[in-house]
Amino acid sequence: xxxxxxxxxxxxxxxxxxxxxxxxxxxxxxxxxxxxxxxxxxxxxxxxxxxxxxxxxxxxxxxxxxxxxxxxxxxxxxxxxxxxxxxxxxxxxxxxxxxxxxxxxxxxxxxxxxxxxxxxxxxxxxxxxxxxxxxxxxxxxxxxxxxxxxxxxxxxxxxxxxxxxxxxxxxxxxxxxxx
Amino acid sequence: xxxxxxxxxxxxxxxxxxxxxxxxxxxxxxxxxxxxxxxxxxxxxxxxxxxxxxxxxxxxxxxxxxxxxxxxxxxxxxxxxxxxxxxxxxxxxxxxxxxxxxxxxxxxxxxxxxxxxxxxxxxxxxxxxxxxxxxxxxxxxxxxxxxxxxxxxxxxxxxxxxxxxxxxxxxxxxxxxxxxxxxxxxxxxxxxxxxxxxxxxxxxxxxxxxxxxxxxxxxxxxxxxxxxxxxxxxxxxxxxxxxxxxxxxxxxxxxxxxxxxxxxxxxxxxxxxxxxxxxxxxxxxxxxxxxxxxxxxxxxxxxxxxxxxxxxxxxxxxxxxxxxxxxxxxxxxxxxxxxxxxxxxxxxxxxxxxxxxxxxxxxxxxxxxxxxxxxxxxxxxxxxxxxxxxxxxxxxxxxxxxxxxxxxxxxxxxxxxxxxxxxxxxxxxxxxxxxxxxxxxxxxxxxxxxxxxxxxxxxxxxxxxxxxxxxxxxxxxxxxxxxxxxxxxxxxxxxxxxxxxxxxxxxxxxxxxxxxxxxxxxxxxxxxxxxxxxxxxxxxxxxxxxxxxxxxx
Numbered sequence: 106x107x108x109x110x111x112x113x114x115x116x117x118x119x120x121x122x123x124x125x126x127x128x129x130x131x132x133x134x135x136x137x138x139x140x141x142x143x144x145x146x147x148x149x150x151x152x153x154x155x156x157x158x159x160x161x162x163x164x165x166x167x168x169x170x171x172x173x174x175x176x177x178x179x180x181x182x183x184x185x186x187x188x189x190x191x192x193x194x195x196x197x198x199x200x201x202x203x204x205x206x207x208x209x210x211x212x213x214x215x216x217x218x219x220x221x222x223x224x225x226x227x228x229x230x231x232x233x234x235x236x237x238x239x240x241x242x243x244x245x246x247x248x249x250x251x252x253x254x255x256x257x258x259x260x261x262x263x264x265x266x267x268x269x270x271x272x273x274x275x276x277x278x279x280x281x282x283x284x
Numbered sequence: 285x286x287x288x289x290x291x292x293x294x295x296x297x298x299x300x301x302x303x304x305x306x307x308x309x310x311x312x313x314x315x316x317x318x319x320x321x322x323x324x325x326x327x328x329x330x331x332x333x334x335x336x337x338x339x340x341x342x343x344x345x346x347x348x349x350x351x352x353x354x355x356x357x358x359x360x361x362x363x364x365x366x367x368x369x370x371x372x373x374x375x376x377x378x379x380x381x382x383x384x385x386x387x388x389x390x391x392x393x394x395x396x397x398x399x400x401x402x403x404x405x406x407x408x409x410x411x412x413x414x415x416x417x418x419x420x421x422x423x424x425x426x427x428x429x430x431x432x433x434x435x436x437x438x439x440x441x442x443x444x445x446x447x448x449x450x451x452x453x454x455x456x457x458x459x460x461x462x463x464x465x466x467x468x469x470x471x472x473x474x475x476x477x478x479x480x481x482x483x484x485x486x487x488x489x490x491x492x493x494x495x496x497x498x499x500x501x502x503x504x505x506x507x508x509x510x511x512x513x514x515x516x517x518x519x520x521x522x523x524x525x526x527x528x529x530x531x532x533x534x535x536x537x538x539x540x541x542x543x544x545x546x547x548x549x550x551x552x553x554x555x556x557x558x559x560x561x562x563x564x565x566x567x568x569x570x571x572x573x574x575x576x577x578x579x580x581x582x583x584x585x586x587x588x589x590x591x592x593x594x595x596x597x598x599x600x601x602x603x604x605x606x607x608x609x610x611x612x613x614x615x616x617x618x619x620x621x622x623x624x625x626x627x628x629x630x631x632x633x634x635x636x637x638x639x640x641x642x643x644x645x646x647x648x649x650x651x652x653x654x655x656x657x658x659x660x661x662x663x664x665x666x667x668x669x670x671x672x673x674x675x676x677x678x679x680x681x682x683x684x685x686x687x688x689x690x691x692x693x694x695x696x697x698x699x700x701x702x703x704x705x706x707x708x709x710x711x712x713x714x715x716x717x718x719x720x721x722x723x724x725x726x727x728x729x730x731x732x733x734x735x736x737x738x739x740x741x742x743x744x745x746x747x748x749x750x751x752x753x754x755x756x757x758x759x760x761x762x763x764x765x766x767x768x769x770x771x772x773x774x775x776x777x778x779x780x781x782x783x784x785x786x787x788x789x790x791x792x793x794x795x796x797x798x799x800x801x802x803x804x805x806x807x808x809x810x811x812x813x814x815x816x817x818x819x820x821x822x823x824x825x826x827x828x829x830x831x832x833x834x835x836x837x
Contacts, residue, residue: 135327138385138394139735142396143736145394146293146295146396146738147292147293148728148736150723154718155648155716158714158716158717158718159714162715162796163644165794166796168793169793169797182783182788185465185785185788186459186780187787191465195467195468195469195532197467210467210532211468211470213537214469214470214471214472214537217537263801
């Protein structure tokens with residue numbers, strides 16, 4: 106910051122820039138004094154470790170960016186570490202614990218939703234299923250204190266989409282993405 | 285290895301300060317005490333004349349730093365302190381009157397003395413309103429932290445080792461136990477990702493593996509009703525059984541939907557919401573089985589024992605310095621991303637060019653932001669008990685007590701209320717593998733607010749460790765409404781990627797470069813003990829997993 110040329114300035118602005126400089130100097134010394142104290146009393150953070158972590162992360166990002174440019178990272182899995190492969194939709198079959206039917210694992214959640222009478226689509230229907238009625242819990246009263254300080258609107262969620270190939274249905278919360 | 289504690293190191297006085305103390309003791313300090321005034325923002329100054337400004341006795345200057353001699357009270361500016369010391373023998377120690385810091389003229393350096401700090405602090409505290417000064421000088425209760433840590437370790441070694449040795453010898457190859465894929469049951473990767481982290485949270489895992497939860501005699505199960513805790517117990521047993529084929533957590537999904545009726549639907553879900561909901565379910569299921577704890581009122585369900593900590597919130601009146609302090613428990617901490625921008629700028633006005641902002645967000649930056657003093661807006665004026673009116677105030681958060689396992693949730697969403705729109709923030713955030721939470725503790729934050737004076741603040745707990753090691757990272761890719769969750773686990777020096785049914789080994793750099801959403805850190809000691817229990821060495825992926833390895837299992 107270059108100092109204003111004294112000749113060009115009125116006495117008024119000279120005075121105000123002097124005051125400003127004094128204030129600025131004082132604040133700078135405040136910070137220096139605080140840092141000096143922190144260093145002398147051994148209260149400072151372990152900057153070496155912090156810098157090392159930052160360096161490792163920067164290095165990692167560079168390497169990962171490189172390998173994706175070179176096409177090394179394959180998005181498709183061939184085998185897992187146990188030598189197994191898995192289909193896109195989990196094909197294990199088991200019994201639904203609500204209705205007893207045999208269900209394919211990868212379709213279990215949508216089935217259970219209808220079966221239990223939960224979920225948006227099911228709620229629209231007028232079902233008087235006995236199991237649904239007796240198993241309905243209400244959430245506990247605000248006696249349980251969880252993240253009470255945080256903003257817990259339904260908007261703060263990162264959803265996961267239909268990875269199992271079922272066509273994505275509703276969008277949650279009526280929010281829409283901006284590109 | 286000694287962990288850094290929140291207490292200061294007592295600096296050795298210079299020869300001149302030592303001489304001064306020998307000759308004058310505390311008399312100089314005591315005389316000065318009356319003149320010390322501290323502003324509500326914590327800056328202490330020496331003000332001897334209310335009507336005159338202090339001037340240097342040599343040059344009459346009033347700018348630059350001014351120093352008050354501790355022996356004769358004459359004032360010199362920084363250019364003339366040496367002169368004063370030459371004129372008057374032994375007048376080597378002075379006080380910076382604007383900052384109440386000791387200065388040794390002959391060493392030309394700021395020096396420190398705990399006795400002086402104590403005097404400054406006592407005057408400061410005397411001037412503050414009786415209660416609500418933000419400093420708890422009353423004799424505190426003995427920390428229950430040590431007890432908690434010990435009981436956590438009890439959940440631990442011996443039994444787990446026995447259990448581990450009896451495990452199913454079908455365990456293919458020598459990968460760590462408890463490493464098993466989870467089938468996606470239809471958009472349930474939000475659940476799978478959190479379950480992988482819970483499976484490897486040290487005290488949580490030990491609790492469910494050592495049969496502390498005796499599900500045979502669970503009252504609910506015997507009457508054919510659902511019990512979330514029992515289902516989790518069954519889940520843990522299955523995953524740690526040694527069977528490596530992917531497991532379908534169907535019963536758990538069913539059980540969880542029973543508990544959280546409002547979240548029970550096949551639609552896009554949030555992993556963090558699930559995490560909180562599951563802990564809530566464990567708490568409610570467990571709370572009846574346990575008698576309330578008499579002394580501290582803390583809950584002893586496994587969810588609380590492992591994940592709960594305590595936050596401190598201080599609101600300080602900017603007029604008089606009165607501070608109102610409240611404590612709240614937490615199961616996790618949600619952090620806003622530090623973007624390097626001033627928080628008061630209107631989001632809509634910010635330029636959206638990504639190239640403008642080369643600032644890299646870091647976890648420590650987010651934590652700094654979380655514990656930063658925040659000026660409350662004029663619409664949020666705080667009613668000060670002392671002033672008896674609404675005043676501008678400053679709020680500051682800090683961590684009073686750390687949990688055994690710390691879950692940090694990164695808020696990757698932006699809301700635009702005017703446009704009624706939300707967006708996910710894909711910005712990269714650096715996070716460390718080793719995390720020292722010391723700077724964010726209440727003891728550190730409060731001390732800092734009082735100018736880091738050497739003083740016995742209550743809550744300086746020497747026996748608690750603040751060092752954490754990361755063991756799980758839940759990442760999200762995609763948009764707010766549709767995307768995919770994947771968890772990375774750190775087991776025995778190797779990182780594994782858990783993508784629903786697929787478990788693969790990855791390099792550390794993949795994890796460092798990933799877009800994290802939830803970070804799980806365990807207290808260092810617990811993390812290392814837990815890794816000793818997993819009795820296996822990694823095998824090269826090229827080796828035939830069906831051939832037994834000599835000397836293993």
